[in-house]
Amino acid sequence: MSEAALKTPARKARPKYMNLSALLFEIRMPVSARLSILHRVSGALMFAALVWLLWMLDRSLSSEAAFEKIKHYAGLWPVKLALLGLVWAYCHHFCAGIRHIFLDLEKGIEKETALLTSWISFAVSLLLTALLGWKLLW
Amino acid sequence: MSSRRIVTGAHYGLRDWLAQRVTAVIMAVYTVIAAFVLISREPISYQAWRDLFSQGWVRVATLLFMASLAWHAWVGMRNILMDYVKPEGLRLSLQILVLLAVASYVGWTIQILWR
Numbered sequence: 708m709s710e711a712a713l714k715t716p717a718r719k720a721r722p723k724y725m726n727l728s729a730l731l732f733e734i735r736m737p738v739s740a741r742l743s744i745l746h747r748v749s750g751a752l753m754f755a756a757l758v759w760l761l762w763m764l765d766r767s768l769s770s771e772a773a774f775e776k777i778k779h780y781a782g783l784w785p786v787k788l789a790l791l792g793l794v795w796a797y798c799h800h801f802c803a804g805i806r807h808i809f810l811d812l813e814k815g816i817e818k819e820t821a822l823l824t825s826w827i828s829f830a831v832s833l834l835l836t837a838l839l840g841w842k843l844l845w
Numbered sequence: 846m847s848s849r850r851i852v853t854g855a856h857y858g859l860r861d862w863l864a865q866r867v868t869a870v871i872m873a874v875y876t877v878i879a880a881f882v883l884i885s886r887e888p889i890s891y892q893a894w895r896d897l898f899s900q901g902w903v904r905v906a907t908l909l910f911m912a913s914l915a916w917h918a919w920v921g922m923r924n925i926l927m928d929y930v931k932p933e934g935l936r937l938s939l940q941i942l943v944l945l946a947v948a949s950y951v952g953w954t955i956q957i958l959w960r
Contacts, residue, residue, distance in 0.1 A: 747921075750922075754922055757914075761957070764957055765953070768894065768960075801873065805873070
């Protein structure tokens with residue numbers, strides 16, 4: 708073994724499953740893990756979209772002509788689709804967040820209950836997304 | 846003071862943890878009220894929209910919502926940056942950008958509500 712190799716130990720190889728494709732396609736995460744990662748993804752998504760939403764609020768309150776323009780703009784299907792995505796992000800973040808607060812209060816921390824409330828959070832958020840999307844966007 | 850504290854790390858202790866939950870509850874209450882108001886009044890005309898936001902309590906509640914959102918988003922985005930961005934200089938730069946963004950959004954919201 709050379710002197711350099713003795714001084715600087717070889718970099719430890721990353722564990723096999725710590726890569727994106729493994730995370731996406733090989734590892735089967737429990738539903739609570741999926742809920743959790745989507746909580747993060749939905750939060751980041753809404754942070755990124757905030758400037759766009761504020762711009763629409765700004766325009767919609769500035770004048771009647773601008774309000775009508777924004778109303779028309781929000782009716783375009785790609786915009787509707789993006790807004791529907793954000794409605795989902797909001798509902799998901801909301802439901803997963805409420806579940807999280809209950810976990811903080813040590814309610815529902817048993818494995819079975821935690822898995823059940825994850826499913827419930829998914830179901831309620833998708834239902835709310837459908838309801839709000841239908842009521843406000845369509 | 847522990848020497849393990851780093852400038853781009855979390856605030857240490859209970860404050861941000863608690864803030865994340867308090868701001869969440871404030872936003873949740875606002876959201877439920879806003880959803881009911883919007884659903885009960887739609888389709889909304891410009892007149893109704895403007896009248897809604899000319900009421901004092903709506904303005905104050907909306908600003909409170911935005912301030913909560915700013916703090917909540919800061920804590921959340923910082924957690925994300927701490928997990929995925931390892932070089933400290935880059936992380937600090939991104940954290941500053943997030944802070945500037947949320948501060949501007951609060952300022953912009955005030956401008957939108959009181960004009």
